Amino acid sequence: MSKVLARTPLYLVLIAVAIFSLVPLYIMLVTSFKSPVEATISRMWELPSTLSLDAWRGAWSILRPYLINSFALAIPATLLSSLIGSINGYIFARWRFRGSEIVFNALLLGMFIPYQIVLIPLVVTLQSMGLYNTIYGLVLTHVIYGIPITTLIFRNFYARIPNDVIEAGQIDGAGLLGIYRRIALPLSLPGFVVVGIWQFTQIWNEFLWAVTLTSAGQRPVMVALQNISGSQIVEFDLQMAAAMQAALPTLIIYVLLGRYFVRGLLAGAVKG
Amino acid sequence: MAVGGDTEVAAGDAGSTRAEPASRDRVRRKRSLERALPVLLLLPSILAMGVFVYGFIAWTGWVSVSNWTTFVRDLSFGGFDAYTRLLDDFRFLSGMRNVIVFTVLFVGVSVVLGLTLAILLDRDPWGGPLWRNIFLFPLAISFVVTGVVWQWLLNPRAGVNLLLDRLGVETLPMWYVSTAVVPGWRWGQIDLVIPVALVAVVIAAAWQMSGFAMAIYLAGLQGISEDLREAARVDGASEFSIYRRVILPMLRPMTITIVIVLGHISLKTFDLIFVMTGPGTGYVTDVPAVYMYESTFRANQFARGAAISVVLLVLVVLLMAPAIWARNKTEEASRE
Structure with missing residues (x-):
């Protein structure tokens, strides 16, 4: 009993922070299911007396094309950058050459630049390629600037494959690509899951590229959400429903595959 | 971790060529291609980062000292006014x-x-x-x-x-x-x-x-x-x-x-x-x-x-x- 008492402060702190953590989710959920009459600012903490889907329907009718844009952006960009990261990471982990560490570190630095420093040239370049204000331009941008992080995560991943597994392939006479296809790739599923979740989440949530490289109908969902929240006309309940819908895809991934999400978080932060 | 020797095509650090003597020739011929292959495969990424990160940083640096202060792109040198302002x-x-x-x-x-x-x-x-x-x-x-x-x-x-x-x-x-x-x-x-x-x-x-x-x-x-x-x-x-x-x-x-x-x-x-x-x-x-x-x-x-x-x-x-x-x-x- 005294042990339980001694741990009371521990639980008090945990509960307090958990409330802090959950409050925004509570407000989003509760408000988005209120009827327009109940969804007033002064009653924002109260639970709805009846469940109403009005706000969800209203937000959906506005957001739908932008949600589709975001999927059309995030899915191909995630697949492409995972593939590139996998090949790069495999080479940096397993086929070092003279200067490969320097090249690796030079690539890695690309992860830490504030993207404002490349924004103007990027706009000019995409314009001259005819890719400005297209989903393709955004895909290309995310694939290119995704190279450092995907390469890093995959390099650390492949570095952990035991040497004898790779050497066994070498004795078979398989070369770089042979070993990649026959040995490394089949072992890569967890790596692809980690990188895929990480990239999808980042790309889905990204705002700077989205707002600068696209306009009007080409915009991803986060820009549309920002427009809704910035407008004085759109009601509170509709804003919360829109925020919920924009957050839902990455939240669902987190709930289903949280373990891999955390692994990506740690892998991205700790340079191997 | 040390950077592996450049002639080694072996995987990882500990690996080395363990092929039988008879197959050494074949291995050697494959080597010249294999040696270039890692760099070749990395080349698109290296070029992309070279242009889109390092090239663009230099480009932005140039824009910051240019006369590009209106909608019309003017990349002539304009001094360090942007910074001093x-x-x-x-x-x-x-x-x-x-x-x-x-x-x-x-x-x-x-x-x-x-x-x-x-x-x-x-x-x-x-x-x-x-x-x-x-x-x-x-x-x-x-x-x-x-x-x-x-x-x-x-x-x-x-x-x-x-x-x-x-x-x-x-x-x-x-x-x-x-x-x-x-x-x-x-x-x-x-x-x-x-x-x-x-x-x-x-x-x-x-x-x-x-x-x-x-x-x-x-x-x-x-x-x-x-x-x-x-x-x-x-x-x-x-x-x-x-x-x-x-x-x-x-x-x-x-x-x-x-x-x-x-x-x-x-x-x-x-x-x-x-x-x-x-x-x-x-x-x-x-x-x-x-x-x-x-x-x-x-x-x-x-x-x-x-x-x-x-x-x-x-x-x-x-x-x-x-x-x-x-x-x-x-x-x-x-x-x-």
Whole structure:
């Protein structure tokens, strides 16, 4: 009993922070299911007396094309950058050459630049390629600037494959690509899951590229959400429903595959 | 890890050619292609990063000293006017003050909160993974969503203030609408040090990112063996001094990692401010990244936009260089 008492402060702190953590989710959920009459600012903490889907329907009718844009952006960009990261990471982990560490570190630095420093040239370049204000331009941008992080995560991943597994392939006479296809790739599923979740989440949530490289109908969902929240006309309940819908895809991934999400978080932060 | 010899096509560090003598010739012929193959496969990425990172940085540097100050692109050399004007620019100076204050507060709060949570969770509370999931889920959410929701929660006429009002609090905080700067020391054009409005943004940012610090610290704590703690307990150390003398020093590399990652996110912060508050009255919540965006894409002041982004890059380098140096030093120390 005294042990339980001694741990009371521990639980008090945990509960307090958990409330802090959950409050925004509570407000989003509760408000988005209120009827327009109940969804007033002064009653924002109260639970709805009846469940109403009005706000969800209203937000959906506005957001739908932008949600589709975001999927059309995030899915191909995630697949492409995972593939590139996998090949790069495999080479940096397993086929070092003279200067490969320097090249690796030079690539890695690309992860830490504030993207404002490349924004103007990027706009000019995409314009001259005819890719400005297209989903393709955004895909290309995310694939290119995704190279450092995907390469890093995959390099650390492949570095952990035991040497004898790779050497066994070498004795078979398989070369770089042979070993990649026959040995490394089949072992890569967890790596692809980690990188895929990480990239999808980042790309889905990204705002700077989205707002600068696209306009009007080409915009991803986060820009549309920002427009809704910035407008004085759109009601509170509709804003919360829109925020919920924009957050839902990455939240669902987190709930289903949280373990891999955390692994990506740690892998991205700790340079191997 | 050492860089492998350049003639070695072997995998990893320990590998070497173990082929039978008869097949050596075949291996050797394959070698010349195999030797070039890694570089060949990396070439697209190297070129892409060379152009889109390093080339573009140089390009932006050039734009910042060009005459490109209208909608018409003029890349002739125009001197360093864009920079010298920034030194006398109230909005830019306010933004610099804000982003530095914001970074210190945000990283500080996240480190303290993250460390506290990690230590508590490391003590194995009932319901373990559930707590972790609650603290980590905001990381999966966009700063845009965070901004939209916290804008309502910290709206002076809504959210938290409704609760404070019901609790009988007399003077309700103005949150991000406040224009006060405390303690308000005058320095040139701007007031120092902390714009009160930034506190609201720090709360929202820490809500989102504290879980990151917690996750890093938890990983660090799990790497500290129970034997070590037990040994300290046998030596008669109190729980508190075990944390202070044994565990906290061992978490130093984690702290550096957190400062690097959160610090660089914070210095370039754009979306959260853009969505939640905007530049604010008297630029109390403006940051260079927002100013850069508005200079470039709203005002067509490309040279100024480029100059601000160069300053941002320098800020990030100033933060990263000592942090990375410190990390390498701790890594060396742990190797010895």
